[in-house]
Amino acid sequence: MSSFSVTEPSNRTKWFAGTLVILYALITMIPLVWIALTGFKSPADAISYPPKYIIGGESEAGFEPTLEGYVNLFTTRTRQTQEFLHANPPENWADEIVRQYDMVIVGPSKFGQRFLNSVIIGFGSTFLSVFLGTLAAYAFSRFKIPLADDLLFFILSTRMMPPIAVAIPIFLMYRQLGLSDTHLGMILLYTGVNISLAVWLLKSFIDGIPTEYEEAALIDGYTRFQAFYKVVLPQAATGIASTAIFCLIFAWNEYAFAVLLTTANAQTAPPFIPTIIGVGGLDWPAIAAGVTIFLLPVMIFTILLRKHLLRGITFGAVRK
Amino acid sequence: MAQIVIKNLKKEFGDFTAVRESSFTIEDGEFFMLLGPSGCGKTTTLRMIAGLELPTSGEILLDGEEISQRPPSQRDIAFVFQMFALYPHMNVRKNISYPLVSQGMPRAQVKAKVAEVAQILGIEGILDRPVGGLSGGDRQRVALGRAIVREPKAFMMDEPLGALDAEFREHMAEELRALHDRMGATTVYVTHDQLEAMQMGDKIVVMNNAVVEQFGTPQEIYDKPATMFVASFIGSPCMNFVNFNGQLGLNAHELEMLGSRFGVPQTREPFEGEMAFGVRPEHVTLSDAAPFRGEVLATEYLGTTQIVTLKTAGGEVKARIPSNQTAKTGESVGMTFDPKTVTLFDRQTGRALKSELNEGVLHG
Ligand SMILES: Nc1ncnc2c1ncn2[C@@H]1O[C@H](COP(=O)(O)OP(=O)(O)OP(=O)(O)O)[C@@H](O)[C@H]1O
Numbered sequence: 030m031s032s033f034s035v036t037e038p039s040n041r042t043k044w045f046a047g048t049l050v051i052l053y054a055l056i057t058m059i060p061l062v063w064i065a066l067t068g069f070k071s072p073a074d075a076i077s078y079p080p081k082y083i084i085g086g087e088s089e090a091g092f093e094p095t096l097e098g099y100v101n102l103f104t105t106r107t108r109q110t111q112e113f114l115h116a117n118p119p120e121n122w123a124d125e126i127v128r129q130y131d132m133v134i135v136g137p138s139k140f141g142q143r144f145l146n147s148v149i150i151g152f153g154s155t156f157l158s159v160f161l162g163t164l165a166a167y168a169f170s171r172f173k174i175p176l177a178d179d180l181l182f183f184i185l186s187t188r189m190m191p192p193i194a195v196a197i198p199i200f201l202m203y204r205q206l207g208l209s210d211t212h213l214g215m216i217l218l219y220t221g222v223n224i225s226l227a228v229w230l231l232k233s234f235i236d237g238i239p240t241e242y243e244e245a246a247l248i249d250g251y252t253r254f255q256a257f258y259k260v261v262l263p264q265a266a267t268g269i270a271s272t273a274i275f276c277l278i279f280a281w282n283e284y285a286f287a288v289l290l291t292t293a294n295a296q297t298a299p300p301f302i303p304t305i306i307g308v309g310g311l312d313w314p315a316i317a318a319g320v321t322i323f324l325l326p327v328m329i330f331t332i333l334l335r336k337h338l339l340r341g342i343t344f345g346a347v348r349k
Numbered sequence: 350m351a352q353i354v355i356k357n358l359k360k361e362f363g364d365f366t367a368v369r370e371s372s373f374t375i376e377d378g379e380f381f382m383l384l385g386p387s388g389c390g391k392t393t394t395l396r397m398i399a400g401l402e403l404p405t406s407g408e409i410l411l412d413g414e415e416i417s418q419r420p421p422s423q424r425d426i427a428f429v430f431q432m433f434a435l436y437p438h439m440n441v442r443k444n445i446s447y448p449l450v451s452q453g454m455p456r457a458q459v460k461a462k463v464a465e466v467a468q469i470l471g472i473e474g475i476l477d478r479p480v481g482g483l484s485g486g487d488r489q490r491v492a493l494g495r496a497i498v499r500e501p502k503a504f505m506m507d508e509p510l511g512a513l514d515a516e517f518r519e520h521m522a523e524e525l526r527a528l529h530d531r532m533g534a535t536t537v538y539v540t541h542d543q544l545e546a547m548q549m550g551d552k553i554v555v556m557n558n559a560v561v562e563q564f565g566t567p568q569e570i571y572d573k574p575a576t577m578f579v580a581s582f583i584g585s586p587c588m589n590f591v592n593f594n595g596q597l598g599l600n601a602h603e604l605e606m607l608g609s610r611f612g613v614p615q616t617r618e619p620f621e622g623e624m625a626f627g628v629r630p631e632h633v634t635l636s637d638a639a640p641f642r643g644e645v646l647a648t649e650y651l652g653t654t655q656i657v658t659l660k661t662a663g664g665e666v667k668a669r670i671p672s673n674q675t676a677k678t679g680e681s682v683g684m685t686f687d688p689k690t691v692t693l694f695d696r697q698t699g700r701a702l703k704s705e706l707n708e709g710v711l712h713g
């Protein structure tokens with residue numbers, strides 16, 4: 030690829046495009062990096078002006094990293110008298126940190142459990158949406174279903190108003206059914222919201238897979254379900270991965286329903302994190318620590334599925 | 350290995366009839382061609398035999414057993430798709446072994462079978478390659494490998510060479526035919542290429558517009574066409590039709606056409622009305638003395654022979670004559686037709702009239 034080529038961009042174009050992409054990435058990363066940094070600051074450093082943004086060091090902008098935010102996030106603490114503090118030496122490094130403020134750790138906070146709720150509800154509803162969505166999309170794509178177009182429109186129409194518009198009916202219904210503040214209730218709710226997206230996205234992916242593959246599998250002695258499972262699913266991996274990411278992001282970040290329908294048992298992280306603010310003044314490092322941890326699962330999930338997303342549909346064993 | 354009998358097979362898609370009451374028999378070990386123009390229902394017929402499509406009515410007998418309503422996995426018939434349909438997420442070896450794995454064959458045995466098939470097809474070197482990057486010919490071989498590895502009762506092939514370029518097609522066609530001769534497996538092969546069908550087939554079914562027009566050996570179909578469609582679809586250039594109005598007696602040896610008398614194979618049915626006098630270009634001879642004359646419109650040089658196009662009172666006639674014989678454009682020449690090879694057609698229905706020549710050949 031030495032001289033002029035029509036399909037290959039020139040080096041200058043590549044540099045330009047590359048620079049733009051990196052710049053854009055940097056700009057979008059700034060808030061995330063800021064949050065991650067704040068999680069490791071002391072409360073004073075977190076709100077100091079001019080801001081501190083260099084880890085360690087003596088300079089004006091440097092701050093000493095501390096796990097204070099994380100300790101505060103995961104524990105509940107009480108203030109104690111000097112006598113008590115002297116009589117009971119710190120038990121571990123976390124205890125030592127909170128002693129600076131004449132506090133002692135009395136137990137874990139609710140964050141761990143809220144985070145676990147988020148994981149159960151987020152991944153549970155994602156799995157259910159993708160599972161049901163794949164089966165429904167396959168059926169719509171391959172079988173003659175009476176009124177298929179109308180059914181598809183009906184499925185899509187569930188997204189035509191903002192879900193929160195039906196918050197009150199759902200709230201009342203859930204109370205009647207005993208689904209309020211339960212994991213199952215939240216999983217069902219998020220699945221209900223996500224399923225139309227899943228069906229539509231996956232249908233277009235499955236439509237793109239030639240039926241010859243399944244027919245070849247049928248001929249090779251497999252049942253229709255085996256053909257679906259062993260031949261269609263691997264090829265729909267790209268679609269399934271991207272659908273799963275969309276579903277997870279929605280369920281993971283959902284705030285309004287979570288505030289309305291969960292209080293204790295099934296409360297997810299989004300409505301919980303703001304409540305940290307109220308505990309003993311504005312504890313920004315703890316909030317930042319919470320947000321950082323909260324962001325990780327979606328990030329890891331996306332990175333894990335990236336292979337499938339990027340691979341794209343580069344088949345070509347069927348020539349058209 | 351198996352004999353396949355098709356009886357009154359019919360397929361409707363809603364209001365549309367894709368295959369209309371077809372019947373023919375594929376004998377054990379035959380290389381059987383389904384030939385016809387695009388959209389005539391070849392693929393649909395093949396898919397019904399394989400079980401990918403259920404017939405609306407009719408029977409399919411595989412070794413005497415009625416199988417038309419069985420799922421494909423219970424028919425023991427292999428299918429080679431036009432676009433190969435190799436599983437893209439598996440490598441060559443996995444593709445070929447896939448049908449064996451479904452039967453639960455032990456792994457060592459699968460390995461041995463795959464190696465054997467790969468050796469037959471000459472693809473040992475690519476067994477561990479992904480199918481994505483293979484050339485057309487290699488894909489074709491892998492698709493064949495997947496079909497032959499489980500030793501099915503019969504093979505269905507839907508235009509298996511359609512995706513290859515012209516030069517390579519011929520080579521693959523030979524390879525395919527050699528493979529068939531070696532294994533002797535009943536094979537049904539779909540094509541719209543009449544040359545391919547004539548070269549490779551033991552028997553041919555010619556379909557048009559969802560109907561089986563004729564069924565027989567390549568020679569029968571070439572020499573004794575049952576309909577005007579078959580006569581014009583097969584051969585290049587195709588059979589000549591001289592159109593005329595006339596009458597034909599029973600057991601006649603000649604007839605009067607456009608003022609001249611012509612010998613024909615002894616007739617087996619009388620007829621009166623619009624007819625077509627069908628004769629192949631190689632059975633037309635130019636002779637100055639002949640009373641039936643035409644004007645030379647064009648000549649096409651083909652090496653040892655040439656095709657001369659003549660304008661006659663009954664329409665254009667093409668003659669294949671030796672290239673050393675001269676024919677000048679604009680000249681008027683006489684022509685004679687080899688009486689033993691003539692087929693007469695009813696122009697209204699397109700059907701061949703029965704004669705000594707085509708007796709016992711015609712169907713339907
Ligand atoms: N699933 C289907 N639904 C409706 N019509 C169909 C279906 N499958 C085939 N047809 C129609 O049936 C007719 C015959 O189709 P078929 O595929 O058998 O033709 P073919 O002879 O194989 O043609 P080609 O040479 O183009 O492959 C076509 O007009 C086609 O449009």
Ligand SMILES: [Mg+2]
Pocket residue numbers: 391392393507
């Ligand atoms: Mg076809």
